[in-house]
Amino acid sequence: xxxxxxxxxxxxxxxxxxxxxxxxxxxxxxxxxxxxxxxxxxxxxxxxxxxxxxxxxxxxxxxxxxxxxxxxxxxxxxxxxxxxxxxxxxxxxxxxxxxxxxxxxxxxxxxxxxxxxxxxxxxxxxxxxxxxxxxxx
Numbered sequence: 440x441x442x443x444x445x446x447x448x449x450x451x452x453x454x455x456x457x458x459x460x461x462x463x464x465x466x467x468x469x470x471x472x473x474x475x476x477x478x479x480x481x482x483x484x485x486x487x488x489x490x491x492x493x494x495x496x497x498x499x500x501x502x503x504x505x506x507x508x509x510x511x512x513x514x515x516x517x518x519x520x521x522x523x524x525x526x527x528x529x530x531x532x533x534x535x536x537x538x539x540x541x542x543x544x545x546x547x548x549x550x551x552x553x554x555x556x557x558x559x560x561x562x563x564x565x566x567x568x569x570x571x572x573x574x575x576x
Contacts, residue, residue: 440535440550440573446486447547464539467547468499469520469571471564472534479534483549490534495527495560499541502571516571522564529558535571548573 443451453459472479472490479490505517536549558564 440537440548440571442480442484442549444484444486444536444546444549446545467502467504468538468541468544469502469566470499470536470538471497471522471529471532472536472549473530474533475530480549480551483534483536483546486546488543488546492529492532492558495525495529496523497525497529498523499538502537502566504573505569512575514573515569516566517568519568520566520571525558525560525562525564527560529562529564531555531557532564535566537573 450461454461470488471492472483473492475490476482482489500520500522502520503517504514507514532552533555534549534551537547539545539547556564
């Protein structure tokens, strides 16, 4: 994923170029999104959370990252993230987002999944360690 939200872009620009304090959160979360509105990318860029999965035992999960590679500008997850088993159909997961809160909050980074996945009751969604990367170029 390489898309920063409008929120994060503004915070970074103000912090780096205007010396405005930005304090990152201690815990990051990953959310799962469906493209039910047809505008998942536009909504996530703007921080609108209308397409996030809800119900069926869904909850955002914590996510952590290893050190960034200064040469490539890439950072990757350093642990596997496994969502709880769905107790009802979640729909087709098309996007993920790094969030700054367990509920509501702000989108920091977002992107489309490589292969959309229908999650039905009894299924789990997993992101293996190192497979979620963020690139700043």
